[in-house]
Amino acid sequence: MAAKTPLSCLRIYPRSSLSHCRASPSLVPSLFCRRASGTSRSTSRAKDQPKKKKKGRTEYLNQSLKNAVQFSLCDAMRYIRAFEVGRPPTSSKYDLAIRLRSVKNGPVVRNRLRLPHAVDTSLRICVICPPDSPISAQAIKAGATMVGEDTVFDAVKEGRIEFDRCICHVDSAQKLNQANLGRILGPRGLMPSTKLGTITKDISSTVQGMVGGSEYREKLGVVRCAVGQLGFTPEEMKRNVKALVGGVKRDLAVLSDRINKEIHEVVLSSTNAPGFSLNGEFRSPDSVSLRDLSVL
Secondary structure: OOOOOOOOOOOOOOHHHHHHHHHOHHHOOHHHHHHHHOOOHHHHHHHHOOOOOOOOOOEOOOOOOOOOOOEOHHHHHHHHHHHOOOOOOOOOEEEEEEEEEOEOOOOOOEEEEEOOOOOOOOOOEEEEOOOOOHHHHHHHHHOOOEEEOHHHHHHHHOOOOOOOEEEEEHHHHHHHHHOOOHHHHOOOOOOOOOOOOOEEOOHHHHHHHHOOEEEEEEEOOEEEEEEEEOOOOHHHHHHHHHHHHHHHHHHHHHHOOOOOOEEEEEEEEEOOOOOEEEOOOOOOOOOOOHHHHHOO
16 A cells, blocks of 8 residues: 555555556646646636736826925025026026826816016017008018018028018918918917918917917926016016916816816926926915015
8 A cells, every 4th residue: 555645635546556656647636736736716817817007197296295395486486596606697597397196098288378577588480461562561560571472482491490480461371371381380380370360361469469479288288388587677577478378278168068187287497497386375474575586
């Protein structure tokens, strides 16, 4: 008789039947087979089933502001100026980032407004209109730097885009479409369109609104725009920030019938400084005097 095995589940077979067991695996207990292979039925079934894909986020991730350190406008300007020491007042600019609670696949906020205090007055504006016409004379008087039709089309096709904004008169819109400049001006955000108000009849007022105006557009749930130069006073910055936040709120109200978007956080930074989250206050009890912030 063979020696007893420590596995209680195995029966004791005679020596004469061992060879028969080797030849017939069906006689070996199924429990021993599963233990010897190191797998179980549940494990083998789990391997056969395909892995479930994780659902991605439908909204942009925003950090909680419950324990965040936030600053008043004057305090944020004070710390930002410390990072910009030694730089010319006009070389660095204050940037405002407005974070939104928004879904990823939805309409974006995009608009143009004229701030109370212009940030960049060196914009080069191109007006597409019939040359040597009263419209072109009005455009040049309003501040346009390039006026014409065929001359503008040829310059763009040759790669000489010597302007920062482009406006088209209604009478020249058909020629603009025939020139097929959308592939060149579209990626740069310079293609005139009726939706943005850059195809218009009133060229003079549109050009005047662009001189010193600012454009903003939502990207990845954040609206960014320059709101001031380093030499701006706190009062000027306050009016510009209020105007930009108010413009974004009006745009969100227009989209409220299609999608729900809300302002989550407002962050002020500059060209060389980090961002400082604003708490909505103009000054804090520990803020420096406005006179000290008005002088560089």
